[in-house]
Amino acid sequence: MDSNGFFGNWGGAYIPEVLHQTFQELKKEYDRCRKDPAFWQEYLTLMSTYSCRPTPLTYAENLTRHFGGAQIYIKREDLNHTGAHKANNVMGQGLLVKRMGKKRVIAETGAGQHGMATATMAAKFGLDCTIYMGEEDVMRQRPNVFWMEKMGATVVPVTDGSRTLKDAINEAFRDWVTNVDDTHYVFGTACGPAPFPEMVAWFQSIIGIEAAEQIIQYHHKMPKRVYACVGGGSNAMGIFKRFLDEDGIELVGVEAGGHGAESGAHAIRLSSPDASPGVAQGYKTMFLQDDDGQMKLTHSVAAGLDYVGVSPILSDHWENKRVRFESATDTEVMQALDLTMRLEGIIPALESSHAFAGAFREVGQLSKDDAIIINQSGRGDKDIFTIAHAFEDPSWKKFIIDRGREYSNS
Amino acid sequence: MKLEQQLRNKLKEKDILLMTHIVLGYPSLDVNREIIRQMVGNGVDCIEMQIPFSEPMADGPVILKANQDALATGTKVEDCFQFAAEMARTHEIPFLFMTYYNIIFKYGEEAFIKRAAEIGIHGFIIPDLPPEMGKTFLALADKYNLALILIYAPTSTDARMEELDRHANGFIYCVARRGVTGKKSAFDHDFDNYLARCRAATQLPLAVGFGIQSKEDIDALRGKADMAVIGSRTIQLVETEGAEAVGPFIAGLR
Numbered sequence: 001m002d003s004n005g006f007f008g009n010w011g012g013a014y015i016p017e018v019l020h021q022t023f024q025e026l027k028k029e030y031d032r033c034r035k036d037p038a039f040w041q042e043y044l045t046l047m048s049t050y051s052c053r054p055t056p057l058t059y060a061e062n063l064t065r066h067f068g069g070a071q072i073y074i075k076r077e078d079l080n081h082t083g084a085h086k087a088n089n090v091m092g093q094g095l096l097v098k099r100m101g102k103k104r105v106i107a108e109t110g111a112g113q114h115g116m117a118t119a120t121m122a123a124k125f126g127l128d129c130t131i132y133m134g135e136e137d138v139m140r141q142r143p144n145v146f147w148m149e150k151m152g153a154t155v156v157p158v159t160d161g162s163r164t165l166k167d168a169i170n171e172a173f174r175d176w177v178t179n180v181d182d183t184h185y186v187f188g189t190a191c192g193p194a195p196f197p198e199m200v201a202w203f204q205s206i207i208g209i210e211a212a213e214q215i216i217q218y219h220h221k222m223p224k225r226v227y228a229c230v231g232g233g234s235n236a237m238g239i240f241k242r243f244l245d246e247d248g249i250e251l252v253g254v255e256a257g258g259h260g261a262e263s264g265a266h267a268i269r270l271s272s273p274d275a276s277p278g279v280a281q282g283y284k285t286m287f288l289q290d291d292d293g294q295m296k297l298t299h300s301v302a303a304g305l306d307y308v309g310v311s312p313i314l315s316d317h318w319e320n321k322r323v324r325f326e327s328a329t330d331t332e333v334m335q336a337l338d339l340t341m342r343l344e345g346i347i348p349a350l351e352s353s354h355a356f357a358g359a360f361r362e363v364g365q366l367s368k369d370d371a372i373i374i375n376q377s378g379r380g381d382k383d384i385f386t387i388a389h390a391f392e393d394p395s396w397k398k399f400i401i402d403r404g405r406e407y408s409n410s
Numbered sequence: 411m412k413l414e415q416q417l418r419n420k421l422k423e424k425d426i427l428l429m430t431h432i433v434l435g436y437p438s439l440d441v442n443r444e445i446i447r448q449m450v451g452n453g454v455d456c457i458e459m460q461i462p463f464s465e466p467m468a469d470g471p472v473i474l475k476a477n478q479d480a481l482a483t484g485t486k487v488e489d490c491f492q493f494a495a496e497m498a499r500t501h502e503i504p505f506l507f508m509t510y511y512n513i514i515f516k517y518g519e520e521a522f523i524k525r526a527a528e529i530g531i532h533g534f535i536i537p538d539l540p541p542e543m544g545k546t547f548l549a550l551a552d553k554y555n556l557a558l559i560l561i562y563a564p565t566s567t568d569a570r571m572e573e574l575d576r577h578a579n580g581f582i583y584c585v586a587r588r589g590v591t592g593k594k595s596a597f598d599h600d601f602d603n604y605l606a607r608c609r610a611a612t613q614l615p616l617a618v619g620f621g622i623q624s625k626e627d628i629d630a631l632r633g634k635a636d637m638a639v640i641g642s643r644t645i646q647l648v649e650t651e652g653a654e655a656v657g658p659f660i661a662g663l664r
Binding site: 004012013014015016017018019020021022160161166170173174177178179180181276277278279280281282284287289291292293294295 | 463464465466467468470474475478481486487510511512513515516517537538539540542543560561562563564565566567570574585588589590
C-alpha cells in the first residue's frame with residue numbers, strides 16, 4: 001500500500017472532509033499496532049482463548065475419494081466463535097477501539113455474520129453497538145438479527161436502494177460522520193477507504209498463516225491451489241495473503257454467479273465484463289455499474305456475497321494476475337453444499353459453498369499427490385431458512401407453517 | 411469571469427449571499443426549471459445543481475431520496491449537462507455542479523471538466539474528493555479556469571484548514587456541523603469559534619451550509635459568513651407546497 005492508500009491503481013481514501021481527522025487517528029493507531037509485536041501477541045491470545053483459534057484444517061477424505069483428484073483440505077473458519085472468519089477482524093478492531101478510547105461501535109452487515117461478530121465484541125468490551133443491515137438481508141438472516149439484539153446491539157434495517165449490503169454501508173457512513181467523536185466504524189470486509197482494506201486483511205491473515213503451517217504438518221508440502229469465496233474479499237485475503245509470495249501456488253477467488261453471468265442478476269465483479277473501475281463508498285475498485293457510474297443491483301443466494309464492489313487489494317491481484325477469479329451460480333452452490341453435507345457431515349455457509357463449488361469443478365483434473373485448501377469462511381446454520389427453501393424441503397415448510405399458526409393463535 | 415471574483419462583486423451590494431441546491435431530475439427537469447426561475451428571480455446568488463448518484467454517502471434522507479427518485483425516473487448525466495447548459499445560458503448567476511466523484515471518474519475527468527467549462531459552469535462541489543485524491547482533478551479544473559470547492563468541517567484542525575486553503579479556489583464551503591445534510595444546526599458559541607477558525611485560515615469567501623432553514627439562521631450568519639447555503643429545505647418545500655412556494659420562501663430569507 002502506498003502513502004495514499006493505493007494498491008497499484010486501486011484503493012485510496014475518498015472520504016468526506018469531516019472524517020479526515022478520524023482517519024488520521026485511525027491510521028496512526030493502526031501503524032503503531034502493526035509495528036508492535038506485543039499487539040499481535042495480545043490478539044493471538046484473545047483469539048485462542050475466546051474464539052477457538054487455531055481453527056482446524058480438516059482432511060476431506062470422502063470428497064477427495066469422490067472426485068478422484070487432488071487431496072481436499074478444508075480450513076475451518078466456521079469453528080470460530082460466532083461461526084465465521086468475521087470474528088478475526090472484529091476482535092482485532094476491538095483491541096484498536098480500546099486503545100483509541102472510543103465508546104461506541106457501528107457496523108454494517110450483509111449475511112449478519114459481521115454484525116453478529118461486532119455485537120459479540122461490543123458486549124465483551126462494554127461498547128454501545130449499532131448495526132446497519134439492509135431490510136432485504138434482515139428478512140433473509142433473521143436468526144442473526146435475533147442474536148445481535150439479544151447481545152445488546154441495536155439493529156437498524158436500511159430501507160434505501162436495494163436494501164442490501166451497499167445501502168447498509170452508506171447508512172453506516174452517515175452515522176459515522178454524525179458521531180465521529182466517540183464512534184468507531186468496524187468495517188466488515190477488506191474494502192472501504194484506507195486503511196480499512198489493509199487493516200482487515202492484516203487481521204484476517206491469521207487464517208493463511210495457520211493454514212500454511214497445518215498443510216505442511218499434514219501433507220508435508222504446500223498446496224497446489226487455494227480456494228476462497230469473494231464478496232468483499234476478507235476471507236479470501238485472509239487465506240491468500242500468506243501464499244502470495246509462494247511460487248507455484250494458484251490462488252482462486254470464487255464470486256457469486258447468482259442466476260448466471262448472462263442474467264444480469266449476479267455479483268461478479270472481477271470475472272465478468274459487467275464491472276468496470278469506479279469510486280464509491282470511499283475507495284476505488286471494480287464495481288458493477290452502468291455507463292453513467294450508477295451502481296447496479298446485485299444478486300446472490302448468499303447475502304454475504306451480494307455486494308457491488310470488491311476489495312481493492314483483490315482488484316490489484318486480479319490486474320497483476322496473481323489471483324484467478326471464477327464464479328459459481330446459485331444452483332451450483334446448492335449442489336456443492338448438498339454434497340459436502342452428505343459426504344463430510346460439514347455444513348458450509350452459502351457464501352463458503354461458492355468456494356467449494358469452484359474447487360469441485362476443477363479438483364478432479366489435479367494429481368492425487370497434490371493438495372488443495374478450501375477456505376470454509378463460515379457455517380451454514382444461519383442459512384437454514386434459505387437452504388431449506390432452496391431444497392424445497394416439505395417437512396421444514398410444514399414446521400414453519402405450524403409454528404406460524406401457533407404464533408398467530410397465541 | 412472566475413467564481414471568486416463574481417461572488418466578490420455581488421458582496422459589494424449585499425451583506426450575505428444565498429446559494430441554493432437542487433437535485434437534477436427531482437422531481438423532474440421541468441420542475442427544476444421552474445424552481446431555478448423562482449430562485450434566481452428572488453435573489454439567489456449561486457446555485458449548486460446535484461447530478462444524482464446511487465450512493466450519496468454525505469447526504470441525509472431528504473437529498474438521498476431525491477437522488478434515488480431522480481435516478482428511478484431515468485435521469486442521465488447527459489440530461490444533466492443539457493439542462494445545465496440551458497440554465498447557464500438563461501440566467502446570469504454562477505452555477506456549480508455538485509456530485510460524487512464516480513460520476514466524473516466514469517465520464518472521464520478532463521472530458522467532464524472541459525464540457526462543464528464549455529457550457530458555462532463555474533465550479534464543482536464533490537464531497538468525496540479530498541485534495542489528496544483529487545490532484546489531477548485540481549490541475550484540470552485550474553487549466554479550464556473552474557473552481558473545485560473545498561470543504562471545512564468542525565473536525566478540521568487549523569493545520570488541515572491551512573492545507574486545504576493551499577488548494578482551494580472560488581470559496582470555501584464550511585459544513586456547519588458533523589453529520590449529513592438536512593438536519594438543523596445550532597448556531598451557538600462553539601459554532602462562532604469554528605467560523606472564526608475558518609476565517610483565520612483562508613482569504614477566500616466563506617459559505618456555510620448544512621441545516622440552514624430560515625431567516626433567523628441567515629441573520630445569525632450575517633457578518634460572519636459571506637454566503638449561506640440552503641439545501642434540503644427547498645426540496646421539502648417543493649414536496650409539500652409545490653415549486654411555486656420556492657420564490658416567496660427565498661424572498662422571505664433576506
